[in-house]
Amino acid sequence: MNEWGAAGQGAAATAETEGGGGVHRSGFACFVGRPNAGKSTLTNALVGSKIAITSSKPQTTRHAIRGIVHRQDAQLIIVDTPGLHRPRTLLGQRLNDVVRSTWSEVDVVGFCVPADETIGPGDRFIAGELAKVARRTPVLGIVTKTDLVAGERVAEQLVALQEVMEFADLVPVSAVDGFQVDKLADLLVARLPEGPQLYPDGDLTDEPEQTLVAELIREAALEGVRDELPHSIAVTIEEMHPRQGRDDLVDIYAHLYVERPSQKGIVLGHRGARLKEVGAKARRHIEALLGSRVYLDLHVKVAKDWQRDPKQLRKLGF
């Protein structure tokens, strides 16, 4: 039933890399880059659906998230990882560990650098780390967010990126206006081994629903907060189930953790107004995800200095 066109269009798409023959490829790619480089937004653009949360705050992504791109000629699994950075907390160290352990599991790495920021020590640090895996795994250089700058700036950034390390390919993209997103998919697919489909048709991620829900709440909570607060926020789902006797309503009980009592006030806002907004916004996204109405009960809790506390980190899933 699902075999339509597999030999037809698939052959055309892979002819360039393989010299013909309906080859099907499958495998893993991951995006690496400083926090805020646009990795998760690009992952969502390639998957064609929002599977990873994004924000203008650094270190939005906190675990490796798999997004699945289905094509006639290939199945590409993208592992979106946290931004690689100089860690200041135990959480930061754990995030970096997630990134490095992902590198050994993928067929190709995409090193993302935003077009609107100069290449700096943070990028050179990543390049140095990547050089260790680059002998085994091809690394593509990706200039992201091209919509934010003029064409010549993109060209300059490509040249600057090339000086940081040697790349298997270089490509500028914009996840926002879609510029060359398909081209990037082609370049990544070309680096995958031949292989069968690894995930069923239609699966866009293997993230458990509860994780996606917790992330959507965290994303809503990140908006409008500043400084250290974004780092201090964590979300857990305590309970999630259909309301008894109803098939159109899901009850969700979630905890939103901060690190200090003073942060609790900020998250709550005047008479709880901010939290209410966060809840309403998260609920809209969760309802779209689950295709059902949602009752969301959101409680703010203090987990003192959880980013530095191994026991609390474990409890929060790190």
Ligand SMILES: Nc1nc2c(ncn2[C@@H]2O[C@H](COP(=O)(O)OP(=O)(O)OP(=O)(O)O)[C@@H](O)[C@H]2O)c(=O)[nH]1
């Ligand atoms: N204009 C523009 N903005 C973008 C593009 N891609 C990402 N952004 C913005 O850049 C910010 C960071 O994007 P993310 O995708 O969360 O970045 P990230 O690399 O996943 O960040 P971490 O998870 O913190 O490492 C967000 O505000 C995005 O909306 C793009 O192609 N164009």
Ligand SMILES: [Mg+2]
């Ligand atoms: Mg991210």
